[in-house]
Amino acid sequence: MSVRQIASLTNPTVKAVRALHMKKEREATGLFLAEGLKIVIEALDQGRAPKMLMFGKEADHPLLDRAVRETLAARGEVIEVTREILEKIARRENPQTVIAVFEQRTTALDALDPKSASAWVALEQVRDPGNLGTVIRTADAAGCGGVILIGETVDPFSVEAVRATMGSMFALPIVRTSREAFLAWRKTWPGSVVGTLLSATHGYRDAPYKAPTLIVMGTEQSGLTPEVAAACDVNVKIPMRGRADSLNLAVATGVMIYAVTDQA
Known part of the structure; x- marks a missing residue:
């Protein structure tokens, strides 16, 4: 697998990720959104790789390389996106340059x-x-x-x-x-x-x-x-x-x- 790019705001993947703001969608998919490279690295430190990792073109940090590498190694999807897409998914201006999708896990x-x-x-x-x-x-x-x-x-x-x-x-x-x-x-x-x-x-x-x-x-x-x-x-x-x-x-x-x- 390799890094792919998305530039369209109407791309189905963008719509699906943005929909995770809604509880019903999180319950239906068993997935959730996490914003920011720090949270992604914390997850990786605990052995939790994202199902999907999105990052902006302006993202530039040594730890991003690790996040990309470990996400791909876990057969997750890595996508480079535009700032406009990050803003749409985050539903706010000045979004984080890294957004990830994880599987929900709870303990009995x-x-x-x-x-x-x-x-x-x-x-x-x-x-x-x-x-x-x-x-x-x-x-x-x-x-x-x-x-x-x-x-x-x-x-x-x-x-x-x-x-x-x-x-x-x-x-x-x-x-x-x-x-x-x-x-x-x-x-x-x-x-x-x-x-x-x-x-x-x-x-x-x-x-x-x-x-x-x-x-x-x-x-x-x-x-x-x-x-x-x-x-x-x-x-x-x-x-x-x-x-x-x-x-x-x-x-x-x-x-x-x-x-x-x-x-x-």
């Missing part, structure tokens, strides 16, 4: 090994893709074992979520599960299951965490559902000392992650 709950890491993160009904991507990136940075998505959450393979992970989505197992399946599986958890509640008596710094610790976070608007909150054996609160009465979900989760991992 039963395939996780809780004792392989001191901390794990579960998010119930998270709605904002930027928050989700930032939590995945933070969990990776702190050495967490993985991220579990409970119930009707935002698609982790949306362009916005993938962008916010900065490549960390390739480094961690990501699980998608129902509330019922999570509650059944949680009964086998060997350490602490921690939730954040405004009514909690323990502060997040001084709670009795037992590794491995599963940090369970809900939405900014309503927090955890009663069923999931009841499944937590440790409840903590992050104090609000100013006028704001809540923290951004990604910030609050980051605070919890480092409180737990610092004790490990």
Whole structure:
């Protein structure tokens, strides 16, 4: 296989790749978009080669040569495109000069090994893709074992979520599960299951965490559902000392992650 070129905005491949902005298309194909050479290199470092790699004529970086080489070696498609095509696919001006298409991969709950890491993160009904991507990136940075998505959450393979992970989505197992399946599986958890509640008596710094610790976070608007909150054996609160009465979900989760991992 070799590098081919596309210059037409109406090319079927361009249309198919651009369509991956839509959830229904991602679900139908099992594919997703990732923008930027950094994310592609992070994927390659984790043994994940793109199914398709597109790059602009102006792209010039030593790591691009590696991306092209390894994509072709994995029998992926490599295409040189115009800036106009990159803008159309990215749906914005000043797009990244490299865009890739990957296969979606998630992990089953039963395939996780809780004792392989001191901390794990579960998010119930998270709605904002930027928050989700930032939590995945933070969990990776702190050495967490993985991220579990409970119930009707935002698609982790949306362009916005993938962008916010900065490549960390390739480094961690990501699980998608129902509330019922999570509650059944949680009964086998060997350490602490921690939730954040405004009514909690323990502060997040001084709670009795037992590794491995599963940090369970809900939405900014309503927090955890009663069923999931009841499944937590440790409840903590992050104090609000100013006028704001809540923290951004990604910030609050980051605070919890480092409180737990610092004790490990």
